[in-house]
Amino acid sequence: MPSSTTADYQNPEMFQRNKEQPRFEAVSFRTKEEMERNASSSLVLLNGSWRFKYYAHPSLVDPLVFKADTDLSAWDTIIVPGVWELQGYGKPYYLAASYPPQIGVKKGRIPDISASDNPTGLYALDFVLPENFEGQRIYLRFNAIKSSLTLYLNGMQVGYSQGSMTPHEFDITNHVRQGSNRLTAQIIKYSTGTYLEDQDMWFLAGIFRDVELYCEPQEYISDAFASCRFDREYRNATLDLKVRIQAEQMEGLILRVVLIGTETMTLYNGMIQGNSVSLNAWVVNPKPWTAETPYLYVIRMELYRNEQFIQGKKFNFGFRQVELSDGRFLINGRAIKFKGVNRHDFHPAKGWAIDKETREHDIRIMKSHNINAIRCSHYPNDRHLYDLCDRYGLYVIDEADLETHGIRSFLPKDDPRWTEAMLDRGVRMVRRDRNHPCIVMWSLGNEAGFGTNFSKMKEAMQAHDTTRPFHYEGDPTLKVSDVKSMMYPTPELVRRYGEKENILPRTPLDYIRKYMTAQFFHRSIDYRGMPVMLCEYAHCMGNSLGNLQEHMDNFDKYEHLAGGFIWDFVDQAIEHRDPDGNIQWLYGGDFGEEKTDGPFCANGLVAADRTLHPAILEVKKVYADIAIRRISDTQIEIKNKNVFVDTAQYRFMLKRLVDGMSVLEDELNIPPIEAGASKLMEIPVAFTLPELNHDLILEIDVLQKSDRFWCRKDEEVTFFQFETISEHRVSKPVAPLFQPKFSEKSGHILIQTADVVYRLDRLTGLIDFWSDTEENILISPLSPDFSRADTDNDRMLQMWVPWIARFNRNRFWDRHLK
Known part of the structure; x- marks a missing residue:
C-alpha cells in the first residue's frame, strides 16, 4: 500500500482526482442558428504560445509558482500542442520493448521512478473568460498529455490525471472568474502511468493535443449513445438511442431528436422522465455504413424548457451492425x-x-x-x-x-x-x-x-x-x-x-x-x-x-x-x-x-x-478489390472482391504494349459485376495478335470512374499485365572489335584490350592492376564479395541479443573468405 506521503505520480492507485466522467464529445450550440451554421460560441481553443518552465525533477518545483500572481516574464515560451523534447527540452528515448533508465523494472520494487531524473514541465497561460460563458457550467479539457497532469487555476489546485491518450477533463465552474484567469499545468514525464504505456514508440512528454475551454448551460445534454439492429434481410433497422440529461429540475424539460439523411425523421419529441430518454425507432431501408459505402446520417438533439430553446447537440451516425458468426467477421450481415x-x-x-x-x-x-x-x-x-x-x-x-x-x-x-x-x-x-x-x-x-x-x-x-x-x-x-x-x-x-x-x-x-x-x-x-x-x-x-x-x-x-x-x-x-x-x-x-x-x-x-x-x-496491388486472371489468349476473368458494391465505380482500360511501349489503347465495356461475383470477358482481337520478334504485353488498368474524397477521376486502383509469348529469331553473336592480348610477366598475367590493361596475380587469382593509362585505379586488389550490406531486418534481433550476430547468414561468406 502506498503511504499517505506518496506523491500522486508514484501511486498506481491514484490516476485521477476531480476528473470528469467520460462521455461522448459533441459541441454545444446555444441557438438553432448556431446549429444550422455549425458555428458554436460555446468552445474556445487554448492552443498556441504558452509560458513554460522546465525542471529536472518534480521535487525541484517551488509550490509558490502556482500562485495566480507569479511573475512569468522570465519563463520560456512553448507551443501547445507539442512535445517538449522537440522544442529543445530534455531527451527523447526510442525503445520498442523496454523502459527508459528512469523507470525501474525489478519485480517487487515497482513502482520505482527515478528520484533525481524525471523531467517536469510547468505550463502557464493567462486567458480571458468569454462574456457569454457567464452563468454556464465551464469545463477545461486536455485531449492528451504525457504522462501525469496536475491542474491549477488562479492558484488553486483543480485536479489530477493520468491515462495519457484519453481526455483529461475538469469542471472549473467554481474556480474560474470573469475577466483574466491564470491556468497552470504541471506535467511529469514519468509516472506510474508510464508502466502501462510501453508502446514501441518514442518516450516524449508534454501537452500534445488540443486544449479546449467550453461551456454547457445549467441544464444540458450530457451524453448520448446510438446503435442499430437490422432485420433478417438487413434491409430495415431499429435505431436505439439513449440520451442523458444533466439538470437539477427535470420537470418541464422537453427533448426533440431527429434523424437527418436525404429526409428528416423525428425520433422523439416529448417530456423527459428521470434524467434520460431511451428510444427505439424503426427506420425503413436506411442507407448502410460500410468502408465501401460510408453513408452518414446526423442525429440532432434539441433541449427545451417548455418552448424555450436551451441547447442543441448533434453527431454523425452510421447504420452499421457487427456480428461474429461461424468464424466470420460480419458487417451488416456480410463477411469482410x-x-x-x-x-x-x-x-x-x-x-x-x-x-x-x-x-x-x-x-x-x-x-x-x-x-x-x-x-x-x-x-x-x-x-x-x-x-x-x-x-x-x-x-x-x-x-x-x-x-x-x-x-x-x-x-x-x-x-x-x-x-x-x-x-x-x-x-x-x-x-x-x-x-x-x-x-x-x-x-x-x-x-x-x-x-x-x-x-x-x-x-x-x-x-x-x-x-x-x-x-x-x-x-x-x-x-x-x-x-x-x-x-x-x-x-x-x-x-x-x-x-x-x-x-x-x-x-x-x-x-x-x-x-x-x-x-x-x-x-x-x-x-x-x-x-x-x-x-x-x-x-x-x-x-x-x-x-x-x-x-x-x-x-x-x-x-x-x-x-x-x-x-x-x-x-x-x-x-x-x-x-x-x-x-x-x-x-x-x-x-x-x-x-x-x-x-x-x-x-x-x-x-x-x-x-x-x-x-x-x-x-x-495485393489489397486491391479487383482480381483479373487470364483464361486464354482472348479471354479474361474479372472478380469483384468488394463486399458491398458493384464495379460500376471503375473503368477498365486495355493496353497493348510492344517492347514496353503502348501502341493501342481502348476501354473495355463491362456490365457492372455484383459484389463477390466474377465475369468472363472477351478481349478484342487487336490486343491479342502475335508479332514476331517483339515482347508483347496485355495490360489492364482499373481506374476510378469519378472523383472520390481521396482521389481524382481516372486515378489507378490497380493494374494487371499478361505476357503474350511470341517466337523470337536467334541473333548471331557479334564479333568483338578488338581481340584481347594475353602475356605473362613476373608472376602475373597481363590482359590488354584496345584501351585497358588488367593484371592478375597468379598466386592469389586477384586483379591487382587496372588502368586505361599507366596509373593503377585500384587501391587494393579486387576480391570476390558474395555477401551484401545488412538490412535492418537482418540485424533486427541483434538489437536486443548482440551475440546473434555470429549466426548472421550474410556474414558466413565474409568469415570464409578471410
Missing part, C-alpha cells in the same frame, strides 16, 4: 476481410502533436492504396481520426492505452493495484468513441501479458457497449478475446489455421517459443467458431513485404480468416535541420540516450514525411 495497417499518431517535427492536415493526408494515402482498416496502435487517437474514418470509410480497431511490453511477464496480471487504472483506460475510450460507426472492435491493449485484470477490464467496457466484439492478442485462453489474434505468423501457419488444424508444438523450436515467448498454441476446438486475424503481420522494415500475396491468398481462401494489419504505416523518424537548413532523419541512439532500440522505429509503408516507400505499392 481486414486489409489493414497499424498506425502510430506521429509527426516528424511535432511528435504526437500531429496536425489535422497530416492526419487526413494519411487517410487519403491509405484509401488510395486499397487499405480498408486501421488498428490504433496502441492507444486511442485524437477524435479527429475517427471522424475521418467515418467519412472516408475505414474499419477501425480502437485500442486501449495499455502496454507493459518490457515487464508483461508479471505486470499487470492479477495485481489489484493496477486494476482500476486499467478499467478506467478502457471505459474512457469506449464512452468517448462508441458513436463512431467506423469502430468495429474494441481492443484491451497490446503486449501486456494476461491475467484476471483483463477479464475485469472487458466486463467494465461491456457495461457501456455490447454492440462490438473485443480483441486482445495476449489472451492464451481465448475466453476474453472474441477473435483468435496473432502476430507475425508465417503464411504456412496461417494456412494451418485456415484448415482448422490443431496448432500444437511439433519441433524443439516450437517448444522454445511456447515456454519462452508469448506465442500461443491451440487445438482446433479452442478456436472453433472464432474469426482468426493477424493484428500485426508483414513487418515493413527495410525492403520487405515480399510474401504479402501469400498471406492474401490465405485470407481469400478461408472464410474464417478475417485478414490482418501490416506493421506499420509511418516511420517514427524525427526531423532535424543542420545549420545549413538540410534535413537529417534521426532515430533511436541519435540523442545520446543511455539505451535505445535504434532504427527499429522505422518500419513504415511511408516515410516520416509521408514520402511513399516502395512497399506500399505492393500493398496497393
Whole structure:
C-alpha cells in the first residue's frame, strides 16, 4: 500500500482526482442558428504560445509558482500542442520493448521512478473568460498529455490525471472568474502511468493535443449513445438511442431528436422522465455504413424548457451492425476481410502533436492504396481520426492505452493495484468513441501479458457497449478475446489455421517459443467458431513485404480468416535541420540516450514525411478489390472482391504494349459485376495478335470512374499485365572489335584490350592492376564479395541479443573468405 506521503505520480492507485466522467464529445450550440451554421460560441481553443518552465525533477518545483500572481516574464515560451523534447527540452528515448533508465523494472520494487531524473514541465497561460460563458457550467479539457497532469487555476489546485491518450477533463465552474484567469499545468514525464504505456514508440512528454475551454448551460445534454439492429434481410433497422440529461429540475424539460439523411425523421419529441430518454425507432431501408459505402446520417438533439430553446447537440451516425458468426467477421450481415495497417499518431517535427492536415493526408494515402482498416496502435487517437474514418470509410480497431511490453511477464496480471487504472483506460475510450460507426472492435491493449485484470477490464467496457466484439492478442485462453489474434505468423501457419488444424508444438523450436515467448498454441476446438486475424503481420522494415500475396491468398481462401494489419504505416523518424537548413532523419541512439532500440522505429509503408516507400505499392496491388486472371489468349476473368458494391465505380482500360511501349489503347465495356461475383470477358482481337520478334504485353488498368474524397477521376486502383509469348529469331553473336592480348610477366598475367590493361596475380587469382593509362585505379586488389550490406531486418534481433550476430547468414561468406 502506498503511504499517505506518496506523491500522486508514484501511486498506481491514484490516476485521477476531480476528473470528469467520460462521455461522448459533441459541441454545444446555444441557438438553432448556431446549429444550422455549425458555428458554436460555446468552445474556445487554448492552443498556441504558452509560458513554460522546465525542471529536472518534480521535487525541484517551488509550490509558490502556482500562485495566480507569479511573475512569468522570465519563463520560456512553448507551443501547445507539442512535445517538449522537440522544442529543445530534455531527451527523447526510442525503445520498442523496454523502459527508459528512469523507470525501474525489478519485480517487487515497482513502482520505482527515478528520484533525481524525471523531467517536469510547468505550463502557464493567462486567458480571458468569454462574456457569454457567464452563468454556464465551464469545463477545461486536455485531449492528451504525457504522462501525469496536475491542474491549477488562479492558484488553486483543480485536479489530477493520468491515462495519457484519453481526455483529461475538469469542471472549473467554481474556480474560474470573469475577466483574466491564470491556468497552470504541471506535467511529469514519468509516472506510474508510464508502466502501462510501453508502446514501441518514442518516450516524449508534454501537452500534445488540443486544449479546449467550453461551456454547457445549467441544464444540458450530457451524453448520448446510438446503435442499430437490422432485420433478417438487413434491409430495415431499429435505431436505439439513449440520451442523458444533466439538470437539477427535470420537470418541464422537453427533448426533440431527429434523424437527418436525404429526409428528416423525428425520433422523439416529448417530456423527459428521470434524467434520460431511451428510444427505439424503426427506420425503413436506411442507407448502410460500410468502408465501401460510408453513408452518414446526423442525429440532432434539441433541449427545451417548455418552448424555450436551451441547447442543441448533434453527431454523425452510421447504420452499421457487427456480428461474429461461424468464424466470420460480419458487417451488416456480410463477411469482410481486414486489409489493414497499424498506425502510430506521429509527426516528424511535432511528435504526437500531429496536425489535422497530416492526419487526413494519411487517410487519403491509405484509401488510395486499397487499405480498408486501421488498428490504433496502441492507444486511442485524437477524435479527429475517427471522424475521418467515418467519412472516408475505414474499419477501425480502437485500442486501449495499455502496454507493459518490457515487464508483461508479471505486470499487470492479477495485481489489484493496477486494476482500476486499467478499467478506467478502457471505459474512457469506449464512452468517448462508441458513436463512431467506423469502430468495429474494441481492443484491451497490446503486449501486456494476461491475467484476471483483463477479464475485469472487458466486463467494465461491456457495461457501456455490447454492440462490438473485443480483441486482445495476449489472451492464451481465448475466453476474453472474441477473435483468435496473432502476430507475425508465417503464411504456412496461417494456412494451418485456415484448415482448422490443431496448432500444437511439433519441433524443439516450437517448444522454445511456447515456454519462452508469448506465442500461443491451440487445438482446433479452442478456436472453433472464432474469426482468426493477424493484428500485426508483414513487418515493413527495410525492403520487405515480399510474401504479402501469400498471406492474401490465405485470407481469400478461408472464410474464417478475417485478414490482418501490416506493421506499420509511418516511420517514427524525427526531423532535424543542420545549420545549413538540410534535413537529417534521426532515430533511436541519435540523442545520446543511455539505451535505445535504434532504427527499429522505422518500419513504415511511408516515410516520416509521408514520402511513399516502395512497399506500399505492393500493398496497393495485393489489397486491391479487383482480381483479373487470364483464361486464354482472348479471354479474361474479372472478380469483384468488394463486399458491398458493384464495379460500376471503375473503368477498365486495355493496353497493348510492344517492347514496353503502348501502341493501342481502348476501354473495355463491362456490365457492372455484383459484389463477390466474377465475369468472363472477351478481349478484342487487336490486343491479342502475335508479332514476331517483339515482347508483347496485355495490360489492364482499373481506374476510378469519378472523383472520390481521396482521389481524382481516372486515378489507378490497380493494374494487371499478361505476357503474350511470341517466337523470337536467334541473333548471331557479334564479333568483338578488338581481340584481347594475353602475356605473362613476373608472376602475373597481363590482359590488354584496345584501351585497358588488367593484371592478375597468379598466386592469389586477384586483379591487382587496372588502368586505361599507366596509373593503377585500384587501391587494393579486387576480391570476390558474395555477401551484401545488412538490412535492418537482418540485424533486427541483434538489437536486443548482440551475440546473434555470429549466426548472421550474410556474414558466413565474409568469415570464409578471410
